[in-house]
Amino acid sequence: MPENLDALDARLLLLLTDSPRLGVLESARRLGVARGTVQARLDRLTERGILGGFPPELDLAAMGYGLTAFAVLEIAQGRRAEVAEALAAIDEVCEVHATTGQGDLFVRMVARGNDDLQRVIDKVVGVPDVLRTSTSIALSTPVPPRVRPLLERTARGQSGTFT
Numbered sequence: 001m002p003e004n005l006d007a008l009d010a011r012l013l014l015l016l017t018d019s020p021r022l023g024v025l026e027s028a029r030r031l032g033v034a035r036g037t038v039q040a041r042l043d044r045l046t047e048r049g050i051l052g053g054f055p056p057e058l059d060l061a062a063m064g065y066g067l068t069a070f071a072v073l074e075i076a077q078g079r080r081a082e083v084a085e086a087l088a089a090i091d092e093v094c095e096v097h098a099t100t101g102q103g104d105l106f107v108r109m110v111a112r113g114n115d116d117l118q119r120v121i122d123k124v125v126g127v128p129d130v131l132r133t134s135t136s137i138a139l140s141t142p143v144p145p146r147v148r149p150l151l152e153r154t155a156r157g158q159s160g161t162f163t
Helices: 007-018 024-031 035-047 079-090 114-123 150-157
Strands: 069-075 093-098 105-111 128-138
Touching: 007 024, 007 035, 007 150, 024 035, 024 114, 069 079, 069 114, 079 093, 079 105, 105 114
Parallel strands: none
Antiparallel strands: 069 105, 069 128, 093 105
8 A cells, every 4th residue: 555645755746846956955955854854755755666757848849749649549459568569669659558448558649740640650550459549639738747736735734645
C-alpha cells in the first residue's frame, strides 16, 4: 500500500516543479528545513518511484511538431508487449497506455503536419498485430498534463495518496 505524501513532501515537489535546477541547499533554505532533511526526502521520494528525475519541459510545437494526435488501437489478443515495443521504436509516438473499453492501446503521437501525420499513422498501422486504429487530431490542449493540483492539496494538509 502506498504511503501518503505529507505536506513537506508536497511543498518540496512543488518547489522542484517550479525550479527543477534548484539545489538541495537552496531548497532547504526556501522550505525552512535542514539540508539533510531535503536530501532524505528526495532519496525517499526517488526510492518510492514518485520522483523519477528532472526532465526539462519541452514545447513540441516550437520544435516543429505542431500536430498532436491520439489513436485507439485494437491489437491481437496477448500481443500487447510486442506491439508496445514496436510502437516505442517510432520516434513520433510519445505515450502508449493499455486501456479498458473501446480498443486496447491509447497512443499519443506528434507530427509536423497532416502529411507527416499520415506517414506516422502508416508506421503505426504497419506494426504487426495492430488490427484496427481510430485516430483523432487534437485541436487544442485546454488542460495540459499536470500534477500541481494534487501536490497543492497535499501541501495544504489534505489527503495525498499516490496510487
